[in-house]
Amino acid sequence: MDLEFTTEQVMFKDMAKEFAIREVQPYVKQWDRDCKMPHEVFKKLGEQGLLGIKAPVEYGGLDLDWLTLGLVTEQLAYxxxxxxxxxxxxxxxxxxxxxxNGSAEQKKKYLPGMIQGVLTHCFATVEPDAGSDAMAIKTTAVLDGDEYVINGNKTWITNANLANYAMVVCQTDKSKGSKGLAVIIVDWGTPGFSRAPIENKMAFRHHDHGQLFFRDCRVPKTNQLGGFGMRAAFSNVEHTRFGIACAAVGAIQACLDLSVKYCQERIQFKKPIGSFQLVQEKIADMVIDLEASRWIAYRLGYLKDKNVNVAKETSIGKYHNMEALSRCAKAAVELHGSYGLSDEYPLERIYRDCMAPIIYGGTAHVHKLVLGRLELGIDSVSR
Ligand SMILES: Cc1cc2nc3c(=O)[nH]c(=O)nc-3n(C[C@H](O)[C@H](O)[C@H](O)COP(=O)(O)OP(=O)(O)OC[C@H]3O[C@@H](n4cnc5c(N)ncnc54)[C@H](O)[C@@H]3O)c2cc1C
Incomplete structure (x- = not known):
């Protein structure tokens, strides 16, 4: 594995850092307090090319590598x-x-706006009675002539209330089990499609989450995205798990940097608290968590760019880095004493926020089950 970043990777990493210092750091505390953020931030990210890193060139993207996306994600997450x-x-x-998976028409309709940050998507799998057990989804899409008729409810969907279009995982034929799953695009404004926000959340407070409702919602058959089955429905969730592993690295680095500074400056018993061995142990544990998480994330990006199967590495990255972040965020809050509980420092927000991706993208338990299955060859949840 070549550990040197290319000039281009360094350029994007620096660009993301500068963007975050200018457009995010001064405002994020207020966004969290207000439980909302201006949507223009995504437009600004788009203007910098930061939303098109993996997108095809012909639709305005840059078609770069996964590691570049990982480095950008890490910098923003810091x-x-x-x-x-x-x-x-x-x-x-x-x-x-x-x-x-999209048709030429779907690519033309959605990709340029997504890359520019002017269109917003949501990807809806989870339902009130189907979380970790995605196969339990009840939303149906039944063919009627040239149209699918969709019925069902989705919940905890990111961007539910902002999305211009929803990619909805549906069951097209229950008798076919996982082979009947399909993703169907439903534009906002389609009759029979409504939504509602989920409010008063512990984590990711300035981001939108909500419920989607489909009642005899008719869309053209051509709105189906790709084919049928688990792969057609869920193959891209793996990319989100890579993003989570990289974002965790940024947040752990923030926990460590803030803690080092504070422990050097805060005086108790006439000494900087950083001189106490128990405090140094906490810092040492954070350094180890950071290094391990960083190499797990970068190696995952490197392997993704080699187009090899990364199911195992993805579960390790998602599980390990989120557990590491949760340890480091707790340690950082503790090291700041009572100040750690105040939003004058970003630590209490990191501590709260890290609970969200511990749960989404597959819970910690689910990723352990994946690793167990891959190692043992036994599926603990086979039906
Ligand atoms: C901030 C946020 C954003 C989200 N965004 C989206 C989105 O955009 N689209 C979308 O579709 N969903 C989204 N979700 C939903 C998310 O994917 C689910 O919350 C997640 O899959 C877990 O499902 P659940 O909450 O129903 O928990 P459950 O599946 O009910 O799990 C509850 C507990 O039981 C454990 N458990 C379940 N099964 C097993 C098992 N077999 N063995 C051991 N333990 C088990 C779990 O690990 C967990 O601890 C989001 C969630 C959050 C919090």
Missing amino acids: YDFSLGMGSCSRTSLGIMPIAQ
């Missing part, structure tokens, strides 16, 4: 974990499903 994820998910679950 200042706002949730924005790092929001930005990365536009690629992983907004652009990639269409770039990889």
